[in-house]
Amino acid sequence: xxxxxxxxxxxxxxxxxxxxxxxxxxxxxxxxxxxxxxxxxxxxxxxxxxxxxxxxxxxxxxxxxxxxxxxxxxxxxxxxxxxxxxxxxxxxxxxxxxxxxxxxxxxxxxxxxxxxxxxxxxxxxxxxxxxxxxxxxxxxxxxxxxxxxxxxxxxxxxxxxxxxxxxxxxxxxxxxxxxxxxxxxxxxxxxxxxxxxxxxxxxxxxxxxxxxxxxxxxxxxxxxxxxxxxxxxxxxxxxxxxxxxxxxxxxxxxxxxxxxxxxxxxxxxxxxxxxxxxxxxxxxxxxxxxxxxxxxxxxxxxxxxxxxxxxxxx
Amino acid sequence: xxxxxxxxxxxxxxxxxxxxxxxxxxxxxxxxxxxxxxxxxxxxxxxxxxxxxxxxxxxxxxxxxxxxxxxxxxxxxxxxxxxxxxxxxxxxxxxxxxxxxxxxxxxxxxx
Numbered sequence: 001x002x003x004x005x006x007x008x009x010x011x012x013x014x015x016x017x018x019x020x021x022x023x024x025x026x027x028x029x030x031x032x033x034x035x036x037x038x039x040x041x042x043x044x045x046x047x048x049x050x051x052x053x054x055x056x057x058x059x060x061x062x063x064x065x066x067x068x069x070x071x072x073x074x075x076x077x078x079x080x081x082x083x084x085x086x087x088x089x090x091x092x093x094x095x096x097x098x099x100x101x102x103x104x105x106x107x108x109x110x111x112x113x114x115x116x117x118x119x120x121x122x123x124x125x126x127x128x129x130x131x132x133x134x135x136x137x138x139x140x141x142x143x144x145x146x147x148x149x150x151x152x153x154x155x156x157x158x159x160x161x162x163x164x165x166x167x168x169x170x171x172x173x174x175x176x177x178x179x180x181x182x183x184x185x186x187x188x189x190x191x192x193x194x195x196x197x198x199x200x201x202x203x204x205x206x207x208x209x210x211x212x213x214x215x216x217x218x219x220x221x222x223x224x225x226x227x228x229x230x231x232x233x234x235x236x237x238x239x240x241x242x243x244x245x246x247x248x249x250x251x252x253x254x255x256x257x258x259x260x261x262x263x264x265x266x267x268x269x270x271x272x273x274x275x276x277x278x279x280x281x282x283x284x285x286x287x288x289x290x291x292x293x294x295x296x297x298x299x300x301x302x303x304x305x306x307x308x309x310x311x312x313x314x
Numbered sequence: 315x316x317x318x319x320x321x322x323x324x325x326x327x328x329x330x331x332x333x334x335x336x337x338x339x340x341x342x343x344x345x346x347x348x349x350x351x352x353x354x355x356x357x358x359x360x361x362x363x364x365x366x367x368x369x370x371x372x373x374x375x376x377x378x379x380x381x382x383x384x385x386x387x388x389x390x391x392x393x394x395x396x397x398x399x400x401x402x403x404x405x406x407x408x409x410x411x412x413x414x415x416x417x418x419x420x421x422x423x424x425x
Contacts, residue, residue: 016325066387126397126398129400133399133400141326153404155403155404155407158389158396158397158404159405163392224398228397
């Protein structure tokens with residue numbers, strides 16, 4: 001198939017591993033899915049400490065279930081990316097450990113306190129879900145299938161995060177103040193989640209032409225702001241003065257982009273941001289620590305089948 | 315030799331198990347599957363695999379969905395109005411799945 005045919009046929013779940021896709025498509029899809037998979041994994045590591053630090057048994061259980069879900073999503077997505085034939089799952093995991101794998105801006109920042117958890121579990125997951133729901137109709141079928149399961153599970157994450165936010169904002173004065181502080185710190189990062197505007201986004205054009213991406217950064221951000229600003233206000237959070245957000249006549253929101261720190265954003269995107277480097281190294285240390293498990297599994301497989309090549313069925 | 319057949323109705327759908335065929339080799343199995351399972355029902359693609367290559371875990375071997383109370387990991391536990399349509403959608407999928415799961419447990423002997 002050539003790229004013109006791909007563009008013509010592009011539609012929801014149109015292409016699958018049996019289609020002969022041009023390299024340009026396979027590379028673009030790999031980059032997109034690998035980024036998504038990496039983000040799931042890094043998000044899980046960010047929240048892992050709160051399995052222990054959460055203040056009640058219920059919250060500990062919910063965080064442990066959530067972390068489990070996110071790691072599962074990562075694995076599902078690596079498989080979907082692998083089906084494009086550009087990189088293997090192991091290669092992608094190694095890239096992440098070596099600091100070459102790119103992932104979401106929000107997961108580069110360390111999270112120190114429990115009051116920060118709803119910033120990820122409610123706002124970031126809410127933003128992520130907005131995007132993921134549109135990806136159920138991406139053109140790469142294995143990616144769309146993965147999104148069916150991811151979206152099924154994600155609703156619990158967002159609502160669990162909302163429950164924490166509610167609890168904190170109806171809690172003591174101190175808790176409310178700390179939550180507001182965390183909100184002010186995280187809010188610009190959360191808005192940057194969707195990346196720069198369409199005209200400045202490097203990959204958007206091609207990805208949407210071949211049906212990989214269903215909605216532009218601007219549309220997604222607007223939809224997110226419309227749903228989550230009223231929620232934040234309802235719980236008593238004050239929207240910071242900066243970045244400036246204006247409300248249009250039709251009730252939609254627009255953010256003044258120049259108020260956001262795009263230098264920091266692009267430093268993060270290159271994995272050069274100092275606290276983020278710590279996140280990557282922490283993950284690498286965890287991966288190294290269980291090297292022996294992978295090794296013994298490989299040995300076991302080799303003993304059974306002679307090699308790790310898939311067996312011929314007949 | 316028995317081969318299990320999975321049919322995909324439309325491009326982009328999941329392949330769903332639809333039955334099996336007897337055939338001596340893969341080539342014949344594909345042909346028989348096409349005739350038996352892809353002739354009348356709408357079909358976009360078929361997967362055919364030797365039955366003995368399928369691994370199985372059934373209700374006797376595992377407690378699917380766990381035996382302990384895991385209500386904390388369901389969206390409807392958290393009693394808030396969903397912030398956005400996609401969250402609502404996910405929650406309603408979970409409500410349906412939960413209902414089906416409970417019906418299944420009841421059917422299996424109500425434990």
